[in-house]
Structure formats: structure tokens, C-alpha cells
Amino acid sequence: MIFLQLFWSFFKIGSFTIGGGYAMVPIIEEELVRKKGWIDSAEFIDMLALSQSAPGILAVNISIATGYRIKGLAGAITATLGTVLPSFIIILLIAMFFQRFQDNAVVERIFKGIRPAVVALIAAPVFKLGKSARINRYNVWIPVVAALLIWLLDFSPIWVVLIAGIGGYLYGVYKRREARK
Amino acid sequence: MIWLQLFYSFFKIGLFGFGGGYAMLSMIQGEVVTRHEWLTPQEFTDIIAISQMTPGPIGINSATYIGYTATGSVWGSVLATLALVLPSFIIMLILYRFFMRYHNNQHVTDTFAGLRPAVIGLIASAALVLMNSENFGSPTDDTRQFVASLLIFGAVLVANFFFRVNAILLIVLAGVAGFLIY
Incomplete structure (x- = not known):
């Protein structure tokens, strides 16, 4: 039962966070600390620091750490599956069908506008993160x-x-x- | 062979992907676009746009998408995603046991003092590599698209950085602009 709850909590977290990484942190905290009370907030901060010092995807690392803390290795696997599955399913569907749309003239026009915007969105955090990385x-x-x-x-x-x-x-x-x- | 390469590439990305989504983009780009040419730079930018608009971490989204397009099979997605997550699992479980003892360790702090600024450079490189004629249009052959692209780029950068306008909204607006301009 706890595994089902754990899976469902992380599935929700994976489904509703757009943009990934740091956008997920407050939602994970709300779900695990405040709603479920599985871990306390001091522990959550420790898990966050731990997740940040390891390589890989932050949301996945947090899932592994908190899942492990709550229910051991099986908990870590359950939580990670929950986090990964929503984007896996959505992207797989897009990958299967997007190529058919790619050559569509309207889609091509839209993406011509989107591409430089995406590059700008990647460039913006360079300056934002510069401060927290203690660049001097x-x-x-x-x-x-x-x-x-x-x-x-x-x-x-x-x-x-x-x-x-x-x-x-x-x-x-x-x-x-x-x-x- | 493609399966082994796919696994190895995403395992490496998972193992060395410090600094979160955007820094990881530069690794994915290095492996997937520059090294193996599984995707064109244009397709890569499109995936980032799709990733921004759909839920979930960019790393997982890219692994799932590239796994499918590189092999033409759902199992390619499963393999790439698994390969990306596996190093995290191993390292997190080890770290979990030693964390309390070592996270204030001087050597760990020193290592991160070097890593953190480099990660900023990684993110910058991802943006620089994508500023090419595939994404912006050529200044000589297609001046109109080039100028329009520069304007969109500047507007989005200012809106997101100075005014904190939401990324998804900006992508949607840029899509509308593209539809109207071209």
C-alpha cells in the first residue's frame, strides 16, 4: 500500500512539473513533507543537498534519496518509476507522431519562430545561475x-x-x- | 551496435551530468548531435522546445525521444532512459550512506568550487552551439528569417531574464510569431 502511495505521489510530481529540476522542488516538498509527512523538512533539505552533489537529473536524484529514506531500495525504484513514467509516456507518443507533422508547412513555420526562443531560454540561466555559482x-x-x-x-x-x-x-x-x- | 552506443552515451551523460537540466543539454548535444549525429541541430532544438512544454525533466525527455528516433523502437527509449538513470542510482545509494560523514569534507568542497563555475560555462556553450544557421537562418541566404530570429531571441532573453516571463508562455508566443512572420 505504501508503495502504491509512493508511486502515485511521485507520478503526480512527474506529471505536473513543467521545466524540470528546480521547478519540482517546492512540489516535492509539499507532497512528501507537508501532505504525507513521510520525511521532515530538515531531512528534506539534507536530501536536496545530497541530490545536488550527485551527477544526473535532480528530480530523479531526489526521488531516489527520498524513496530510499522512506522504504529502502524498493522505495527508491518505485519513486523513480513514478517520476520518470509520465514524461516517458508523453514524449514517446510525441516521438512516434511528431515526425509525421514535422514536414507540415504550418508546423515548420511555428518551429521557425520557436527555435531562436529556445536558444534564448538556454542563454538566460547563464546569467541567473552565475550568482549562485559564486562567479567572481x-x-x-x-x-x-x-x-x-x-x-x-x-x-x-x-x-x-x-x-x-x-x-x-x-x-x-x-x-x-x-x-x- | 546502435544499442550499445545508445546505452554507453546516455550512461556517460548520466554519470557526468552535473549542474542540472541545462548543463546536461550540453552533454546530450555533444554525444547525440556532434559525435553520433543521431539528430540534426534543428531536431535537437525542437526536442528542447517540446521538453519545455511537456512535464518532466529535460534529460528524461531527450533520452526517451532520442532512444526512439535512433532505433525506431520503444525499447530504444527504455534503454536510453534506463542508461541515463542508472549512474544516479548507483551514486545516490553510495552517497546516501556516506553523506552525513562527508558533505562537509574539505576535498568535496574544493572539487565543487571548481565544478560550479565550469557548469555555467557548459550552459553557455549549449546556447552558443545552437546559434547557427539551422536555428536562426543564414544572414546571407535568408536575411528575413535571420533578422526575425535575432529579434525573437533578444525579446525572449529580455522577457525571461529581466521580467521573469514564464518559459512556456514565451515558447507559445514565439510559435505564434513564427506562424505570422513566415
Whole structure:
């Protein structure tokens, strides 16, 4: 019964959050903390921090963490299925039928207008997130170099993530060694 | 072979996808558009538009869509989505056990001090890579579409960034504008 409830809660979360990621956070909190009382809000914050420090999709990570907290591995799997299934079904239907519409003249006109808008919507969070990532004049070269490597030199973003992580780690080790001298 | 490549590509995206949806877009683009050419840049932009308008995380939406179009089968969608989620499962379950002990650990904090600014660069690159003639029209061959695209791009950027206008509304309006202009 708890599994059914768990699945249903996350299915709702997956169905009603458009835009993904951070848009899901308040809805998950409302459902799990306030309505169901499965976890308390301090625990929820911990789960959120945990989910943010792991790679992958934030909503999926939160589902795994809270599902695991509530009902172990089976709970984690149930919650993740609930989160993933609504978008899976919807997108699958679109993938099956969209190609037929793609060559339609009206659809093509509409998407000609939409494409530059989408690019703008991707560009906007660069500036929004810049603040929360604590970008300052000492580390602003990191995002600039990362973007240029990928854009102009076809560098794989995977390498950028690896190098940035290792670089941050080594710089921290170096800084503390200097401080000890 | 395509199945193995699909699994490997999305497993990598899941494993290295730090920084949420938009940062992950740049990884998906690298694997799916640049490396394997499963999608044209145009199709990729269309999927992002569809993802923005339908519920659920962009990562799941892209995996499901690309899995289907790359293999022509529902199982392609299942495989790609599973491959994307699997690293999260493994890492989250490990992290869960060690989290309380390590999340204030200096090495973890240092690593993230390097990762966070790079993720911003990743998002910027996703936007830069998509600013091409497929999405904006060519400035020489199709000046009208190019100018219209630039205007739409500027208007949406300002509306979303300064006035916090909802993304879905902006996509719908841009679609209406496209219908009227072309």
C-alpha cells in the first residue's frame, strides 16, 4: 500500500512539473513533507543537498534519496518509476507522431519562430545561475574557457567537468599546503 | 551496435551530468548531435522546445525521444532512459550512506568550487552551439528569417531574464510569431 502511495505521489510530481529540476522542488516538498509527512523538512533539505552533489537529473536524484529514506531500495525504484513514467509516456507518443507533422508547412513555420526562443531560454540561466555559482573576477575565466572549448574546439563537456573537478580539488590541496607554510 | 552506443552515451551523460537540466543539454548535444549525429541541430532544438512544454525533466525527455528516433523502437527509449538513470542510482545509494560523514569534507568542497563555475560555462556553450544557421537562418541566404530570429531571441532573453516571463508562455508566443512572420 505504501508503495502504491509512493508511486502515485511521485507520478503526480512527474506529471505536473513543467521545466524540470528546480521547478519540482517546492512540489516535492509539499507532497512528501507537508501532505504525507513521510520525511521532515530538515531531512528534506539534507536530501536536496545530497541530490545536488550527485551527477544526473535532480528530480530523479531526489526521488531516489527520498524513496530510499522512506522504504529502502524498493522505495527508491518505485519513486523513480513514478517520476520518470509520465514524461516517458508523453514524449514517446510525441516521438512516434511528431515526425509525421514535422514536414507540415504550418508546423515548420511555428518551429521557425520557436527555435531562436529556445536558444534564448538556454542563454538566460547563464546569467541567473552565475550568482549562485559564486562567479567572481577571479574565477570568471573558468566558465568562459569552458564555453569556448566546447563551442569553438568541439571539446566534450565530459572532459570539462572532469578537469574542473580535479582542478578544484588540486587547487584546494595546494592552497592549504601554502597556508600551512 | 546502435544499442550499445545508445546505452554507453546516455550512461556517460548520466554519470557526468552535473549542474542540472541545462548543463546536461550540453552533454546530450555533444554525444547525440556532434559525435553520433543521431539528430540534426534543428531536431535537437525542437526536442528542447517540446521538453519545455511537456512535464518532466529535460534529460528524461531527450533520452526517451532520442532512444526512439535512433532505433525506431520503444525499447530504444527504455534503454536510453534506463542508461541515463542508472549512474544516479548507483551514486545516490553510495552517497546516501556516506553523506552525513562527508558533505562537509574539505576535498568535496574544493572539487565543487571548481565544478560550479565550469557548469555555467557548459550552459553557455549549449546556447552558443545552437546559434547557427539551422536555428536562426543564414544572414546571407535568408536575411528575413535571420533578422526575425535575432529579434525573437533578444525579446525572449529580455522577457525571461529581466521580467521573469514564464518559459512556456514565451515558447507559445514565439510559435505564434513564427506562424505570422513566415
